[in-house]
Amino acid sequence: MTAAPLAAVRPKAAAPLGDERLEEILRALDPGFLRLLDWNWGRRVITFPREHPVIGLPDCPVPSCPLAITVATRPMCSGCTERWCATGLPLEEFLLIPKAISKGIGQIPCAVDRCERPQTRVAARLCDSHHLQRTHKLGRLPLEEFLAHPKVVGLSGLSPCLVESCYLDRVGRQYPYCKAHIQRLRTAREKPGFEEEAWRLTEKAICTTREVSLRGLPDQLVAEVLYGLWSRVANGFKTRPECLRPLYDRLRTHRIRTLEEVTDPTALGGSREQVMMLRACQLALRRLNATPETERVKDVWDMSVFGHTGVIPFTSLVQEPLREAMKVWVYDDLPRRRNKNAVHHARAVISAVALLSESLWLQRPDRGMVPAAWGRGDIVAFSNRMGHLMATGKLSAARRLAFTRFVRRVLLRFRTLGLAAPGALLEGMAVDFAIWPEDMPDEPEDTEAGRDLPEAVMRELCAHLDRLEEMSNVETRVATELLIDTGRRPDEIYTLPVDCLQQDPDGSPVLVYDNHKAYRFGRRLPIGGETAAIIRRQQQRIRERFPATETGQLKLLPRPKTNPEGTKEIKDISSAHREWVDSLPDLAVPLVTVEADAPVTQLVPFDKSRIFPYAYRHCYAQRHADAGVAPDVLKELMDHRLITTTQGYYRVGAERRREAVDRVTALQFDRHGNRVWRTALSLLDSEHVRRAIGEVATPYGVCREPSNVAAGRSRLPPAVQVPGVRALLHRRLLPPRPPGPPRRPAAQS
Structure with missing residues (x-):
């Protein structure tokens, strides 16, 4: 955009600050977007295109219908849809019936060559002046003969309609308005207290289904609403002309000069969608050139x-x-x-x-x-x-x-x-x-038994995944399944590209993801065949849904709204997941109690608030820990830098603790070579703790003889001169001490 066309419409007495801000907004506007809207600074009318993934309005398929389809869920324009419902005909048959000639909206040039005046009668196809010439001066000639008559010449156009928002031309010298506003004026004059000057300033424009008039708004406000519309379209938000027109009419009625004056958008009235559009436009303007x-x-x-x-x-x-x-x-x-x-x-x-x-x-x-x-x-x-x-x-x-x-x-x-x-x-x-x-306050005791979910709860959740898809969408279900199977963080699943599935050299499937929390990208996680099948099915759906988008730009879990090209991922499934969990029947888990010295299993309700997307990561860690996966391997699977972080995701169960004790029972000896803990199977956990109290840690193990801690260390090598080591190692590391001279008996007193 150049400054030349703007200079013709800029007010002569504009404030310097307003001019500076106006130029700043105009420089930020995309010229390609203005061409898409067929924008002209003299006419000031937005025309929605026929083909565009966000704001495109296709033509109505009914023959002879000049309107556009403004509601994507309808097969025709609103008027033709109403007529189709009234006829009861099948859609295929109705689309073959041409629409009768109607008055239409807007202005069509006169059929006379080089005539700049609009038609006033659809059937006659002539302006008022040529219609009078044909009917009164040339004896009602047929239209073809009239257009070829030497006395019929084109006329210059008249001045625009005096209604401030209207971009149409007046229909005659005796009328200062267009034809539609002449009819509206007659109706408005019947109301008491009518003032024609105020009516000219606030009356709505006459627009087709694709047009939105910005005439009558100050220059800076026009630039602001254009920038807000461009920002909205760039973010993938669909916008309808029937929503923009009343919003701009309210701005014109309240004589708003800039959007900064609108402190409370709800005070202007209008629908919730219009209020949100106004706030989004204000937000985009605040972010303009912000650093x-x-x-x-x-x-x-x-x-x-x-x-x-x-x-x-x-x-x-x-x-x-x-x-x-x-x-x-x-x-x-x-x-x-x-x-x-x-x-x-x-x-x-x-x-x-x-x-x-x-x-x-x-x-x-x-x-x-x-x-x-x-x-x-x-x-x-x-x-x-x-x-x-x-x-x-x-x-x-x-x-x-x-x-x-x-x-x-x-x-x-x-x-x-x-x-x-x-x-x-x-x-x-x-x-x-x-x-x-x-x-510093004391560290609270970690009394939580773990954030993983019981096996019975996981079975119920997996059995009701179809219900999750019905309540939300297929992307929410796939995201939940991947969270359960892979144990990744929710953000790592949401941002997966469509080509996230690869194979190891042996042909095993691998999930490639980005660890945003640790700033580590291209991480590889081995997954099972069923999980890989879920990803492949989702990949096929996405490629069929967005065939025109390059595969490298597609997301595996695309956002359902404001995403015409499939390049934006879903933000969060927590709300849909919570609604799904709350809709499930009560979940029960078994609890073993003792009654009359006998174990009794009871089913108790499970707290549904413990079921959330991140809990599946704890389930993944606990599942692998119970399977005997080594902590260092589990650390790599969880993609943690420190093993202590991994240890906070699972707990060591009683079965694993008992198994560990049984494995080392046969290998425990005291200093006399006798086995200890022979009756380990019958010992209680409290006895194990009590036995560990008397042990002293040493670099080569533990010592259960405290007297050895104070033993001499002069004959030990420097590397092992530590308390307790002498008592454990002097038999193996040192040669036997030679016998000394016999001790003399003590003298008798």
């Missing part, structure tokens, strides 16, 4: 500017110095967190610091506004408040510990960032305003 440098000074950050999703609000921090310091901390911490949980982590830390801010506000006379006044007493008050919140049930023990850790780390980071230095945000912050190790 991390401009975003970091705001109290609510739009994380799309930083390459993430969602927002981070700092409004919960009451004290301005603390709020500004947290902005510095988040800005410094974001680059070190490359996974999708960066925003979630930052919001959790801000919530923890918000509790500190609340504590300062409640217990300090100055409301905590002066960082130099913060001290040890404020930390004590904060710790006591955290204990109060936990005692009243507003904070769990685990969350209290996590929040205290967050605050401790943030306060330490404030100092390393230099925020407590002279002239900085937290100038004068005392050294004792910090959480010391002794201030």
Whole structure:
């Protein structure tokens, strides 16, 4: 777009700031999108194309019908659909019947060559002037003879209709309006208190099914709504003309100059869809040319500017110095967190610091506004408040510990960032305003038996997968099946490309995925044949659904909406999964109790809140651990960096603990060469623990003779001169000691 066509429609007395913002929006508009809409800055009418994956409106298939299909679920336009329902004919037969000539919408040029005036009568195909010439001056000649008559020449066009939103031409010199608005004016004049000037400013335009008029709106507002429409189409959101027209009419009626003036979109009225469109347009304009440098000074950050999703609000921090310091901390911490949980982590830390801010506000006379006044007493008050919140049930023990850790780390980071230095945000912050190790609450005992699901529950879930597909869609079912079979994190399944299935050299199927949390891509996971079959069937469905898209751009689990090309993955299945789980009948698991010294098995209801997508990852780990998979192998299967992380995903069952004891029972000897724990099968677990209390760990095992710990070490090599090793190894490592001289008897007194 060039500045030349815009200069003709720009107001003469525009504010400099408005001109600068207008030019900024115009530079951001895609010229190809404007050509797609057949946009002209003089006419100012949006024309929806016939073929486009998002905003395309195909022609009505009924012969002689000039309208378009605006509802994708209907085979024809709305008018023809109503006529078809009234006839009761089969669709194939109805589509062969031409539509009768109707008045139509819009204007058609006069049939006379080079005549710029519109037709006023569809049957006559002539403008008013030529119709009068034909009927009164040339004796009602046939139309063909009239068009060839030498006295019939083309006429210049008339001025546009005086209705501000209308782009049609007036039909005659005696009428200042188009034909349709002349009829509307006659009806409007019958209402009491009618004012023609106000009617001209607010009356709606006359548009066809593909047209949306932006006439009568200020220049900057026109540019803003065009940019908002382009952003919406680029994100794959379908937009209908019948939804845009009333929205723009309301903007025209309320005399809105820019969308920044609309603080509450619901105040304009309209449907929920129109309110959402207006808010999406405002959001797109706020993101226009936004940078991390401009975003970091705001109290609510739009994380799309930083390459993430969602927002981070700092409004919960009451004290301005603390709020500004947290902005510095988040800005410094974001680059070190490359996974999708960066925003979630930052919001959790801000919530923890918000509790500190609340504590300062409640217990300090100055409301905590002066960082130099913060001290040890404020930390004590904060710790006591955290204990109060936990005692009243507003904070769990685990969350209290996590929040205290967050605050401790943030306060330490404030100092390393230099925020407590002279002239900085937290100038004068005392050294004792910090959480010391002794201030940390105790680690809560891990009383959870495990987050995996019992076998009986898993059987019920797998038996009702068809119901999940009926309630949601096939992508939700496939995602759930892959979560169960592979144990991957939900994000790792959602983002799978369509070509995620490969084979090892031996022909075994392998799932290729990206570990977003650890920033490790192209990971390979061996899978079973049934899981591979699920993926192959889904691949076939996706290729049939999006044949025009390249395979490398397709997603295995595409989003059902705003995704015309299949290149966007599903966001989350948690809501559909929860609705499915809640709809299932009550789940029961067996529980063994003892009654009258006899075991009794009872069925107890299972808590459905424990069934969520991430629980399948724990089931995967527990399933492999119960099968005897080595911890180091399970670590690789879980794609963890540390084996301690893997150990938190499963528990060692009683059967495996008993089996481990039985295996080593025959290999246990004491220092006399006698077997120990001969009766290990009859020992209780408490006896095993009691027996382990007296053992002393040594580099070569354990020692059950505490007296050996203090034994001499002078004859041992330096590498084994440690407590307890001499008593265990002096028989094997050292030669026998030669006998010494006989001891003399003690003297008699």
